[in-house]
Amino acid sequence: MTATALPVKSGRVLDRLSLRQKRVLWAWTFLAVPIVFYGAIRFWPTLEAFALSFTNWNLLRPAAFVGLENYKRLLVDPLFWQVFRNTFLYLIIGTPVSLVISFVIAYYLDRVRFMHGFIRALYFIPFLTTAVAMAWVWRWFYQPVPIGVFNAALTWFGIPQQPFLRSTTQALPAILAPAVWAGLGFQVIIFIAGLRAIPTSYYEAARIDGVSEFTILRRITLPLLKPTIVFLVVFSSIGFLRIFDQVYNMNFNDPGGPLNTTKPIVLMIYQTAFKSLDMGYAAAQTVVLFMILLAVSLIQLRILKDR
Amino acid sequence: MANIVLNNLVKKYGNTTAVHGIDLQVKDGEFVVLVGPSGCGKSTTLRMIAGLEDISGGTISIDGRVVNEAEPKDRNIAMVFQNYAIYPHMTVAQNIGFGLYTSKLQESERKKRIEETAQILGLEKLLERRPSQLSGGQRQRVAIGRAMVRNPAAFLFDEPLSNLDAQLRTQMRLEIKKLHQRLGTTIVFVTHDQVEAMTMADRIVVMRDGHILQVGTPMDLYERPADIFTARFIGSPTMNLLPARLIERAGHHVAELDRLGASVALSSAGISDAKGPEVLVGVRPHDLVVGAQAGEGGLCLSGTVSVVEPLGPETLVHLDLGGTSIIASAPGKIIPKAGDHVTVGAQAGSLYLFDSKTERALCRM
Numbered sequence: 001m002t003a004t005a006l007p008v009k010s011g012r013v014l015d016r017l018s019l020r021q022k023r024v025l026w027a028w029t030f031l032a033v034p035i036v037f038y039g040a041i042r043f044w045p046t047l048e049a050f051a052l053s054f055t056n057w058n059l060l061r062p063a064a065f066v067g068l069e070n071y072k073r074l075l076v077d078p079l080f081w082q083v084f085r086n087t088f089l090y091l092i093i094g095t096p097v098s099l100v101i102s103f104v105i106a107y108y109l110d111r112v113r114f115m116h117g118f119i120r121a122l123y124f125i126p127f128l129t130t131a132v133a134m135a136w137v138w139r140w141f142y143q144p145v146p147i148g149v150f151n152a153a154l155t156w157f158g159i160p161q162q163p164f165l166r167s168t169t170q171a172l173p174a175i176l177a178p179a180v181w182a183g184l185g186f187q188v189i190i191f192i193a194g195l196r197a198i199p200t201s202y203y204e205a206a207r208i209d210g211v212s213e214f215t216i217l218r219r220i221t222l223p224l225l226k227p228t229i230v231f232l233v234v235f236s237s238i239g240f241l242r243i244f245d246q247v248y249n250m251n252f253n254d255p256g257g258p259l260n261t262t263k264p265i266v267l268m269i270y271q272t273a274f275k276s277l278d279m280g281y282a283a284a285q286t287v288v289l290f291m292i293l294l295a296v297s298l299i300q301l302r303i304l305k306d307r
Numbered sequence: 308m309a310n311i312v313l314n315n316l317v318k319k320y321g322n323t324t325a326v327h328g329i330d331l332q333v334k335d336g337e338f339v340v341l342v343g344p345s346g347c348g349k350s351t352t353l354r355m356i357a358g359l360e361d362i363s364g365g366t367i368s369i370d371g372r373v374v375n376e377a378e379p380k381d382r383n384i385a386m387v388f389q390n391y392a393i394y395p396h397m398t399v400a401q402n403i404g405f406g407l408y409t410s411k412l413q414e415s416e417r418k419k420r421i422e423e424t425a426q427i428l429g430l431e432k433l434l435e436r437r438p439s440q441l442s443g444g445q446r447q448r449v450a451i452g453r454a455m456v457r458n459p460a461a462f463l464f465d466e467p468l469s470n471l472d473a474q475l476r477t478q479m480r481l482e483i484k485k486l487h488q489r490l491g492t493t494i495v496f497v498t499h500d501q502v503e504a505m506t507m508a509d510r511i512v513v514m515r516d517g518h519i520l521q522v523g524t525p526m527d528l529y530e531r532p533a534d535i536f537t538a539r540f541i542g543s544p545t546m547n548l549l550p551a552r553l554i555e556r557a558g559h560h561v562a563e564l565d566r567l568g569a570s571v572a573l574s575s576a577g578i579s580d581a582k583g584p585e586v587l588v589g590v591r592p593h594d595l596v597v598g599a600q601a602g603e604g605g606l607c608l609s610g611t612v613s614v615v616e617p618l619g620p621e622t623l624v625h626l627d628l629g630g631t632s633i634i635a636s637a638p639g640k641i642i643p644k645a646g647d648h649v650t651v652g653a654q655a656g657s658l659y660l661f662d663s664k665t666e667r668a669l670c671r672m
Contacts, residue, residue, distance in 0.1 A: 199390055201390055202394065204357075204359050204388070205392040205453070207378075207379045207380065208358075208379040208385065209408060209453075211408050211409060220394060223396040
């Protein structure tokens with residue numbers, strides 16, 4: 001210590017650290033809690049699942065290493081390809097449909113001043129409702145007359161009743177509908193926030209330039225909403241790729257049926273792991289789902305970087 | 308090219324009235340600045356001219372045509388916004404060209420117009436850049452470019468310089484003035500900055516609480532303010548106002564300054580308008596000079612220096628006159644010390660007299 005330095009009580013470890021070192025220490029003290037938590041709850045089990053996917057563990061016998069056996073089995077499993085197809089159908093239909101509907105609602109709701117908060121709440125309530133309760137109500141909607149409202153409406157118009165959940169072609173869209181409906185509130189809120197973030201002077205300048213509503217939408221609103229759209233596309237894609245509770249509860253007697261036409265990957269993993277107790281095989285399926293989600297996330301980063 | 312006429316223009320928001328029936332005539336090719344504190348209705352007035360706000364009463368005519376119900380695009384005006392309103396996802400060329408989006412020009416003609424505009428504004432090397440790659444001044448020029456490219460009859464500027472730093476503001480002020488001299492288009496410019504108003508305007512419109520207080524050339528407003536508000540608003544630093552009483556002494560009218568032991572002799576002109584004996588004597592800091600002799604009919608005061616602000620060419624001297632503070636000036640090289648006792652004087656002819664009750668100007672003296 002030089003003679004000009006301020007007098008500092010020596011001996012305490014903290015006092016001997018530089019300001020920068022103290023800041024780093026503080027930062028890591030706070031970061032330690034989430035790091036330990038995520039390490040133990042998220043990352044460690046993830047790594048375990050990778051390891052497990054190379055074994056034939058069934059909970060009773062000790063796990064034996066089987067190499068890529070589970071993955072080979074997956075490749076030739078017709079059920080897996082059926083499930084793979086279903087999962088992507090949920091994604092490919094669900095994401096654009098839900099985004100278009102929620103954008104249209106947000107676009108017009110943003111201009112409504114009358115009971116704006118109330119209407120927005122109406123759209124948001126399904127997002128807060130438990131999937132189980134919602135799925136059961138929608139199950140009733142799809143029942144034949146006299147229980148089901150949809151079939152009642154169809155017959156009223158003179159259209160034959162539809163099997164909905166009991167049809168191999170109609171069941172998947174029938175399950176997708178409440179899933180889309182449930183997510184709308186959230187997407188509408190995010191879209192409105194995105195729309196509100198666009199300065200009104202952009203629209204005013206366009207009005208003075210005499211540009212039409214449609215051109216404003218296409219040339220100004222949508223390009224400026226791109227970050228919001230990218231976020232919602234990725235967020236809802238991940239949601240549809242992981243769809244489970246709607247499917248599980250809508251066809252309660254035969255989850256994923258009829259004839260596996262509505263079964264998504266997560267349900268297959270659940271059944272493989274906890275019905276067949278085939279942990280290694282389920283882990284391999286989990287790894288595949290992980291890879292798909294990772295790929296979607298990477299595409300998201302790509303699109304964001306284009307800006 | 309167009310003249311703009313406002314006739315008894317009113318704007319109401321529910322029960323509150325933002326603009327109280329104002330009348331204004333902007334001549335063809337004139338540069339008119341609406342100036343006033345926030346909430347005085349200047350921006351609302353501009354937005355009504357643009358067609359972005361509905362009109363609650365009165366009429367707006369552009370080039371002799373009443374445009375109360377015309378869409379903004381049908382008024383042949385262009386507007387430059389405070390936050391520029393240039394689109395971040397478009398290049399400079401696309402932004403400027405957006406003004407021509409609805410025009411039925413050939414692609415080549417459109418390109419020519421964009422290039423000509425860019426050239427006038429010195430943007431020709433930046434045409435392919437995005438707004439995020441431009442400085443504040445360049446963005447402002449793009450916004451002006453988008454307004455210019457359509458050859459509008461009039462430009463409306465809504466506080467376009469307030470997002471710029473002080474140096475750029477001075478520079479853009481000059482550029483806009485030059486542009487006006489070059490294009491000769493009618494301009495209505497809104498600002499809360501009296502310096503902008505003074506330096507750019509052909510005529511200034513001073514507004515407060517939805518009323519027009521005074522309309523005149525910059526020098527008109529500086530030399531002959533109609534009331535206390537305009538007197539204090541125009542000119543920097545602000546005019547000193549000293550409370551006084553009108554009395555008659557030996558057959559002459561005199562304004563005696565309260566508690567200061569000073570008085571100013573008055574000629575009788577103008578005093579007859581006074582509603583009572585309470586008046587305010589106004590003197591601009593530039594006219595109140597440290598060490599100067601007041602002379603016949605002038606004002607002489609003495610006090611203690613509280614703060615000194617040397618500006619280079621002159622020094623602003625804040626004085627404490629036994630509880631009243633005023634600002635005087637001294638030539639640049641004279642810098643009194645805080646605590647010094649000094650005498651300041653203003654010549655006859657540089658003083659203003661206002662009625663305390665009505666706040667209206669009575670006379671110069």
